Amino acid sequence: MxxxxxxxxxxxxRLFLRGAALAAAAPILTEAHFARAAxxxxxxxxxxxxxxxxLPPADAVLINANENPLGPCKAxxxxxxxxxxxxxxxxxxxxxxxxxxxxxxxxxxxxxxxEVYAGSSEPLHYSVLxxxxxxxxxxxxxxxxxxxxxxxQTTKARIVKVPLTKDYAHDLKAMVAADPNAGVIYVCxxxxxxxxxxxxxxxxxxxxxxxxxxxxxxxxxxxxxxxxQDVLDMVAADKDLIVLxxxxxxxxxxxxxxxxxxxxxDLLAKLQPFGQNAMPITGSTAARMSLLDETxxxxxxxxxxxxxxxxxxxxxANRYNVYGDPQxxxxxxETGHVGASVIKAMKAKNVWIGRTWPIWPTAVRISxxxxxxxxxxxxxxxxxxxxxxxxxxxxxxxTAVAAGAxxxxxxxx
Amino acid sequence: MxxxxxxxxxxxxRLFLRGAALAAAAPILTEAHFARAAxxxxxxxxxxxxxxxxLPPADAVLINANENPLGPCKAxxxxxxxxxxxxxxxxxxxxxxxxxxxxxxxxxxxxxxxEVYAGSSEPLHYSVLxxxxxxxxxxxxxxxxxxxxxxxQTTKARIVKVPLTKDYAHDLKAMVAADPNAGVIYVCxxxxxxxxxxxxxxxxxxxxxxxxxxxxxxxxxxxxxxxxQDVLDMVAADKDLIVLxxxxxxxxxxxxxxxxxxxxxDLLAKLQPFGQNAMPITGSTAARMSLLDETxxxxxxxxxxxxxxxxxxxxxANRYNVYGDPQxxxxxxETGHVGASVIKAMKAKNVWIGRTWPIWPTAVRISxxxxxxxxxxxxxxxxxxxxxxxxxxxxxxxTAVAAGAxxxxxxxx
Numbered sequence: 132m133x134x135x136x137x138x139x140x141x142x143x144x145r146l147f148l149r150g151a152a153l154a155a156a157a158p159i160l161t162e163a164h165f166a167r168a169a170x171x172x173x174x175x176x177x178x179x180x181x182x183x184x185x186l187p188p189a190d191a192v193l194i195n196a197n198e199n200p201l202g203p204c205k206a207x208x209x210x211x212x213x214x215x216x217x218x219x220x221x222x223x224x225x226x227x228x229x230x231x232x233x234x235x236x237x238x239x240x241x242x243x244x245x246e247v248y249a250g251s252s253e254p255l256h257y258s259v260l261x262x263x264x265x266x267x268x269x270x271x272x273x274x275x276x277x278x279x280x281x282x283x284q285t286t287k288a289r290i291v292k293v294p295l296t297k298d299y300a301h302d303l304k305a306m307v308a309a310d311p312n313a314g315v316i317y318v319c320x321x322x323x324x325x326x327x328x329x330x331x332x333x334x335x336x337x338x339x340x341x342x343x344x345x346x347x348x349x350x351x352x353x354x355x356x357x358x359x360q361d362v363l364d365m366v367a368a369d370k371d372l373i374v375l376x377x378x379x380x381x382x383x384x385x386x387x388x389x390x391x392x393x394x395x396x397d398l399l400a401k402l403q404p405f406g407q408n409a410m411p412i413t414g415s416t417a418a419r420m421s422l423l424d425e426t427x428x429x430x431x432x433x434x435x436x437x438x439x440x441x442x443x444x445x446x447x448a449n450r451y452n453v454y455g456d457p458q459x460x461x462x463x464x465e466t467g468h469v470g471a472s473v474i475k476a477m478k479a480k481n482v483w484i485g486r487t488w489p490i491w492p493t494a495v496r497i498s499x500x501x502x503x504x505x506x507x508x509x510x511x512x513x514x515x516x517x518x519x520x521x522x523x524x525x526x527x528x529x530t531a532v533a534a535g536a537x538x539x540x541x542x543x544x
Numbered sequence: 545m546x547x548x549x550x551x552x553x554x555x556x557x558r559l560f561l562r563g564a565a566l567a568a569a570a571p572i573l574t575e576a577h578f579a580r581a582a583x584x585x586x587x588x589x590x591x592x593x594x595x596x597x598x599l600p601p602a603d604a605v606l607i608n609a610n611e612n613p614l615g616p617c618k619a620x621x622x623x624x625x626x627x628x629x630x631x632x633x634x635x636x637x638x639x640x641x642x643x644x645x646x647x648x649x650x651x652x653x654x655x656x657x658x659e660v661y662a663g664s665s666e667p668l669h670y671s672v673l674x675x676x677x678x679x680x681x682x683x684x685x686x687x688x689x690x691x692x693x694x695x696x697q698t699t700k701a702r703i704v705k706v707p708l709t710k711d712y713a714h715d716l717k718a719m720v721a722a723d724p725n726a727g728v729i730y731v732c733x734x735x736x737x738x739x740x741x742x743x744x745x746x747x748x749x750x751x752x753x754x755x756x757x758x759x760x761x762x763x764x765x766x767x768x769x770x771x772x773q774d775v776l777d778m779v780a781a782d783k784d785l786i787v788l789x790x791x792x793x794x795x796x797x798x799x800x801x802x803x804x805x806x807x808x809x810d811l812l813a814k815l816q817p818f819g820q821n822a823m824p825i826t827g828s829t830a831a832r833m834s835l836l837d838e839t840x841x842x843x844x845x846x847x848x849x850x851x852x853x854x855x856x857x858x859x860x861a862n863r864y865n866v867y868g869d870p871q872x873x874x875x876x877x878e879t880g881h882v883g884a885s886v887i888k889a890m891k892a893k894n895v896w897i898g899r900t901w902p903i904w905p906t907a908v909r910i911s912x913x914x915x916x917x918x919x920x921x922x923x924x925x926x927x928x929x930x931x932x933x934x935x936x937x938x939x940x941x942x943t944a945v946a947a948g949a950x951x952x953x954x955x956x957x
Contacts, residue, residue, distance in 0.1 A: 158818075219611055221575070409665070
């Protein structure tokens with residue numbers, strides 16, 4: 132099935148830049164940007180900061196952006212409130228340096244192997260800028276998180292999309308073989324949007340067998356929600372990889388902004404030229420308090436995991452297909468109908484679900500919300516699927532909206 | 545005195561990039577980065593996030609980074625505390641869009657003419673990236689804020705430094721005439737480090753007479769602290785300029801992170817490709833509450849202004865020379881000695897003052913702190929100056945440390 136050349140050409144057309152000003156570069160995009168673009172693909176175009184986008188109703192179920200409705204932990208919220216009055220100074224107490232030291236200590240890393248950013252979108256973007264080029268490609272799983280592909284537009288890198296295995300893991304053998312001139316091999320583990328896990332042994336094999344001069348970019352945004360094994364020990368071993376972590380997922384800090392890149396100092400140094408704005412001290416202090424809260428990860432992993440397991444069980448009991456064995460706060464559901472049509476019908480019922488991916492235009496991503504939110508999701512989803520089945524049975528041309536079925540990248544067509 | 549070509553060559557040498565990885569780009573730098581680099585020029589090199597930098601003692605007087613010791617206003621701190629628990633979502637309530645709408649409404653601008661960033665360092669950097677090139681130069685006053693010159697290294701633009709007038713205003717006639725191929729003419733009003741003001745009439749003249757294809761980049765970071773007239777009406781009139789605003793100065797939010805760029809939509813669009821990370825909602829909500837606090841600007845302008853006037857009066861009464869008529873929270877003091885030596889001696893007395901500029905290596909910048917901080921500054925400064933005068937009278941070779949007198953740019957030699 133895999134045909135890197137054809138796929139690169141295909142994505143190349145899809146990613147064709149809109150507007151001359153963007154010929155050289157594409158912006159840093161977060162999960163929120165992709166979610167919003169899917170919500171309102173025709174309004175405004177950019178909408179990077181919400182203009183032209185209707186805010187959801189207060190009672191809307193928002194399971195469209197892999198957010199964590201639990202928010203930051205209590206200690207993080209208190210730390211934010213306590214440090215705010217000191218915000219007249221850039222970082223008086225060295226909060227960002229303290230965060231770096233805490234993360235490094237907890238993971239057996241040297242501080243020189245860690246850099247802090249306002250989320251992981253920046254180091255993801257910068258890693259692609261630094262390590263891909265017209266002659267060094269960007270290799271990604273398909274479906275997987277799209278931000279790296281957008282960044283690869285900036286460097287005019289070839290984009291090679293390699294389908295997931297039959298178990299919906301990254302096909303690292305195929306990804307390593309995909310291009311002898313790969314610059315970045317992007318591994319999102321667990322994977323967004325499927326929530327499926329790739330074995331550490333496969334990642335280690337890829338590290339040992341990848342093309343010379345390439346790096347592995349291992350996005351561990353969702354790792355705490357799963358039993359997947361991280362690869363920070365490979366950073367400590369000075370291998371050719373950069374590991375991304377964010378406080379936006381299990382730590383519930385998407386709106387607070389904090390993330391990390393871990394890698395050999397010479398690799399991290401290649402990211403610095405692209406941007407390293409001063410950190411919001413609110414983000415740095417909240418992240419450190421989150422790391423120091425020993426109950427946060429196990430408690431939330433269980434809470435969100437229980438809700439995910441219940442949701443998957445309900446879907447299967449109702450004969451809806453889920454792709455693979457999702458282990459995080461998101462999953463892909465096969466609807467058998469044009470995804471965009473299902474998304475629209477769900478929104479009409481006040482349940483905002485996630486987007487589709489071009490490779491599976493009839494599947495939709497949902498995030499795992501609270502048990503109450505998922506109860507509302509179940510009711511709405513069953514109603515929408517029954518409606519669609521009825522319409523299909525009557526011969527309604529559901530595929531007629533296929534042209535609108537693919538997620539539109541912000542600024543990209 | 546002015547000789548753009550020679551000066552460009554000179555700064556070109558000074559700005560020669562250290563490290564091959566930086567050949568293509570320099571990082572986004574804030575006032576904090578420059579202040580820290582001056583504090584610890586030999587340690588660590590980057591120190592963008594504090595590693596290798598000793599934190600100041602708790603009782604240190606910190607008047608080295610043009611910070612506002614008052615911090616965010618009460619309403620802003622409360623808003624930060626209140627929104628923190630909702631931080632699990634990217635920007636659920638559209639805080640950033642609301643900030644944009646509030647700023648636009650207050651200043652008679654369309655929302656399309658405003659973009660929000662995590663401080664003004666990002667749009668300053670991106671404006672230089674977007675509008676300068678090897679054939680389109682960066683024209684700046686001298687001395688002035690250095691970040692734009694660092695950004696111009698990325699685009700390999702010629703840097704043209706034009707000395708301030710005898711009144712320490714921007715010499716806009718000379719700046720406009722400096723290069724018919726200018727890309728950006730950077731006007732910092734009031735100016736950092738001198739705190740001196742440039743007349744609006746001169747800026748309007750420059751707008752009408754600047755080289756075709758260039759923009760004015762008007763940095764109004766410090767404008768609320770002065771009586772200088774802003775030029776946002778020129779943005780509303782769709783002229784060729786971008787105006788930068790920050791919440792780091794009078795609003796006391798340097799560590800919270802929020803800033804704005806105002807300009808024609810087609811000009812702002814040229815900034816977007818370089819980066820537009822999701823905003824910390826703490827920054828957006830605090831900035832909006834600050835704009836809505838009608839007493840903040842007049843009260844703080846008077847408070848900081850009174851302290852500044854007292855400090856200047858004391859300096860003059862003690863026969864220390866201040867450059868021009870500073871109108872913000874910073875000023876340049878002529879010491880008659882190598883600036884680095886004065887800075888070091890002040891730090892030994894627990895008073896951290898600002899840096900020097902190459903054009904005036906015997907002048908040091910100080911920021912305006914609280915009355916209590918400035919009382920400590922006065923005692924320390926008189927003692928240091930008396931020591932230096934005594935040493936000079938004994939023929940001590942104070943100029944022997946001249947090689948270390950110039951501020952080192954982070955990453956730049």
